[in-house]
Amino acid sequence: MKTFCSVWLLLSVVELSPAPPASQEPPLACRGAADPAPPQPETAEDMASTGDLEPTHYPARRAAQVALHYLNTHHGSPFRVFGLQQVHKASAEDVEAGGRKYKLDFSVTDWASGSAGPALRCSADVLFPRTERHSAPDVKLRCEALQQINRTAQEEEAFYQKHITPDSAVSARDIPDSYGNMSEEMQPFWRLARVAASFIMLRESSENTEFNMAQVASVTQQESSEEQLMLEFVVLLHDLPSQEIVQWKLLASWSPDRGVRVLQTEWQPRCPHATKPPN
Amino acid sequence: MRGLLVLTALFVAVFGKVTFEGDQVLRITAQDAKQIALLKELPEEILGLDYWMSPSRVSLPVDVHVPFHSLQAVRAFLAYHQIPYHVMIENVQDLLDDEQREMVKYRSFPRSTDDFVYTTYHDLNSINSFMDMLVAENSNLVSKIEIGKSYEGRSLDVLKFSTGANRPGIWIDTGIHSREWITPASAIWSAKKIVTDYGRDPVLTDILNNYDIFLEIIANPDGFAYTHSNDRMWRKTRKPNPGSSCVGVDPNRNWEVGFGGSGASSNPCSQTYHGPSIHSEPEVKAIVDFVKSHGKLKAFLSIHSYSQMLLYPYGYTSTPAKDQAELHELARKAVSELQSLHNTAYTYGSVITTIYQADGITIDWTYEQGIKYSYTFELRDTGRYGFLLPADQIIPTAEETWLALMAIMEHTRNNPY
Numbered sequence: 293m294k295t296f297c298s299v300w301l302l303l304s305v306v307e308l309s310p311a312p313p314a315s316q317e318p319p320l321a322c323r324g325a326a327d328p329a330p331p332q333p334e335t336a337e338d339m340a341s342t343g344d345l346e347p348t349h350y351p352a353r354r355a356a357q358v359a360l361h362y363l364n365t366h367h368g369s370p371f372r373v374f375g376l377q378q379v380h381k382a383s384a385e386d387v388e389a390g391g392r393k394y395k396l397d398f399s400v401t402d403w404a405s406g407s408a409g410p411a412l413r414c415s416a417d418v419l420f421p422r423t424e425r426h427s428a429p430d431v432k433l434r435c436e437a438l439q440q441i442n443r444t445a446q447e448e449e450a451f452y453q454k455h456i457t458p459d460s461a462v463s464a465r466d467i468p469d470s471y472g473n474m475s476e477e478m479q480p481f482w483r484l485a486r487v488a489a490s491f492i493m494l495r496e497s498s499e500n501t502e503f504n505m506a507q508v509a510s511v512t513q514q515e516s517s518e519e520q521l522m523l524e525f526v527v528l529l530h531d532l533p534s535q536e537i538v539q540w541k542l543l544a545s546w547s548p549d550r551g552v553r554v555l556q557t558e559w560q561p562r563c564p565h566a567t568k569p570p571n
Numbered sequence: 572m573r574g575l576l577v578l579t580a581l582f583v584a585v586f587g588k589v590t591f592e593g594d595q596v597l598r599i600t601a602q603d604a605k606q607i608a609l610l611k612e613l614p615e616e617i618l619g620l621d622y623w624m625s626p627s628r629v630s631l632p633v634d635v636h637v638p639f640h641s642l643q644a645v646r647a648f649l650a651y652h653q654i655p656y657h658v659m660i661e662n663v664q665d666l667l668d669d670e671q672r673e674m675v676k677y678r679s680f681p682r683s684t685d686d687f688v689y690t691t692y693h694d695l696n697s698i699n700s701f702m703d704m705l706v707a708e709n710s711n712l713v714s715k716i717e718i719g720k721s722y723e724g725r726s727l728d729v730l731k732f733s734t735g736a737n738r739p740g741i742w743i744d745t746g747i748h749s750r751e752w753i754t755p756a757s758a759i760w761s762a763k764k765i766v767t768d769y770g771r772d773p774v775l776t777d778i779l780n781n782y783d784i785f786l787e788i789i790a791n792p793d794g795f796a797y798t799h800s801n802d803r804m805w806r807k808t809r810k811p812n813p814g815s816s817c818v819g820v821d822p823n824r825n826w827e828v829g830f831g832g833s834g835a836s837s838n839p840c841s842q843t844y845h846g847p848s849i850h851s852e853p854e855v856k857a858i859v860d861f862v863k864s865h866g867k868l869k870a871f872l873s874i875h876s877y878s879q880m881l882l883y884p885y886g887y888t889s890t891p892a893k894d895q896a897e898l899h900e901l902a903r904k905a906v907s908e909l910q911s912l913h914n915t916a917y918t919y920g921s922v923i924t925t926i927y928q929a930d931g932i933t934i935d936w937t938y939e940q941g942i943k944y945s946y947t948f949e950l951r952d953t954g955r956y957g958f959l960l961p962a963d964q965i966i967p968t969a970e971e972t973w974l975a976l977m978a979i980m981e982h983t984r985n986n987p988y
Contacts, residue, residue: 472961504954
């Protein structure tokens with residue numbers, strides 16, 4: 293059973309499939325494995341979640357997280373990752389064609405600037421469509437003073453130059469490790485993974501999910517292409533409502549000019565009996 | 572005695588060692604008081620023994636650094652008297668620099684809870700040692716109770732802090748979800764805090780003079796061991812599920828109130844699998860039995876991570892709890908105390924509105940048992956590191972959480988029911 297599972301995993305690596313929606317069948321070898329993010333049925337709370345929302349409750353917070361993922365895909369870098377600080381105001385309304393639109397007023401901070409960083413005020417409209425198959429939420433976002441925040445151009449350029457050289461072959465596992473340790477050197481890679489993962493988290497989000505990146509399982513530098521740093525990541529995402537850990541492999545490019553782009557993503561099943569030992 | 576004389580005759584004391592090449596550290600487990608006495612008779616100076624943990628009681632291991640030149644004799648002595656031991660460190664010289672050695676020495680083999688390293692995450696053995704040391708050092712205040720056995724046969728231990736008999740109690744558990752490492756780490760610090768502050772802090776002293784505190788540091792030891800050996804992200808128990816290749820039940824969906832609802836999963840492979848039946852998990856049943864037989868618990872605090880929240884019932888229904896207003900106000904106060912220390916922001920409210928619908932959770936059951944002050948904590952952080960919270964946040968987290976715990980315990984003490 294174990295070898296069959298490993299062989300299956302090996303084969304799955306070769307095949308590059310698009311993101312499976314929640315309805316995808318688990319692979320044969322992992323029969324019974326949980327779906328990446330099983331949707332929760334509507335509860336009385338869901339039905340009531342229109343009009344003004346309590347900013348500290350989950351409907352507003354989930355929508356704000358989606359806006360954060362969007363923000364990071366557009367403005368994240370090896371030296372900038374935004375996190376939600378606080379939701380100030382939120383409301384939701386049902387729209388025609390059966391979706392729900394959230395209007396949010398919230399603050400974010402840049403994790404890379406530590407506790408010294410200022411909070412940025414943002415507002416966003418987040419539309420969760422209600423379609424047969426899952427489709428990504430739509431986000432319109434405005435943040436004050438985004439251009440004026442401390443430019444990290446120097447650090448980005450230095451990081452870029454260091455790793456665009458032909459003999460750079462970064463390869464690491466478990467960032468951070470089981471004890472939360474992460475070396476200085478790995479920080480920008482962690483942030484890059486977090487930004488790249490935001491593309492996936494944004495795409496996979498619904499009103500019934502709340503994603504964070506739990507760990508970077510691995511980073512492997514690929515041959516640079518078109519002057520872009522090419523990195524293959526395996527990331528573990530954590531969905532709060534289902535408590536599932538979802539594994540994704542992705543290929544991302546980055547340069548100071550072009551920012552982060554995600555070229556390929558592949559959901560990877562975690563066979564229950566094939567979990568690797570932590571470091 | 573004769574053996575000892577032979578031993579002594581065999582040696583030349585070596586002073587001013589430059590190398591530890593070939594030295595070993597042995598862990599000796601004396602089987603009875605007679606063996607302890609024998610160990611105490613070993614001529615330390617002559618043999619050049621350095622005890623990392625001296626012979627004291629039968630229940631505690633004896634760790635001793637034995638220089639190479641004494642090894643053969645010491646091992647012969649132990650064999651002659653049939654005292655069991657095993658080699659902890661094969662060659663001390665491998666631990667080259669002093670600092671490293673100090674670190675290993677204190678990290679792996681602390682001699683007391685004052686030596687214990689609170690700024691790192693520990694494994695089961697280390698946590699069990701900590702509990703035993705704490706009890707040994709404060710035997711008039713702390714005792715250890717076994718409330719049951721885990722599926723894999725591990726002891727489910729609860730520390731009881733008590734200054735008198737027949738008192739009402741306050742319960743705190745951590746580590747029920749094994750990947751939430753910050754929770755037992757905070758509990759260890761809190762246990763030490765309690766023994767340190769009793770007799771010094773007037774509020775805690777007053778609480779303990781009227782209530783017992785029960786602290787279950789590792790509520791899911793099988794899962795916890797698994798996070799160290801196999802999968803850092805393991806959450807559930809380790810009980811196999813018949814007919815499935817997936818193992819484990821979510822111990823926070825296995826409780827009676829709301830059992831089997833949509834806020835839990837019926838799929839054994841799911842992280843929120845509720846289990847085959849109510850209280851099917853021995854880890855859960857042990858607490859249920861304890862609560863019922865105690866009969867006088869007045870506060871029940873179940874500690875998880877992450878999300879930075881303080882939550883009260885219910886998780887299975889949006890019908891407000893009867894005491895919602897009081898629980899909400901107390902949560903507000905506790906969170907405000909918590910935030911006052913390191914400015915860590917928490918949200919608070921009922922489980923179902925604040926975090927998500929969850930059916931069959933601990934505090935819904937304890938609340939329905941009549942334990943009014945039933946709360947679930949979700950400790951640091953809010954998703955940046957999540958379960959892999961850096962160890963340098965252990966003490967700040969424990970300190971701030973302690974303030975919230977004190978607020979709830981103080982309120983419980985001042986509002987008897």
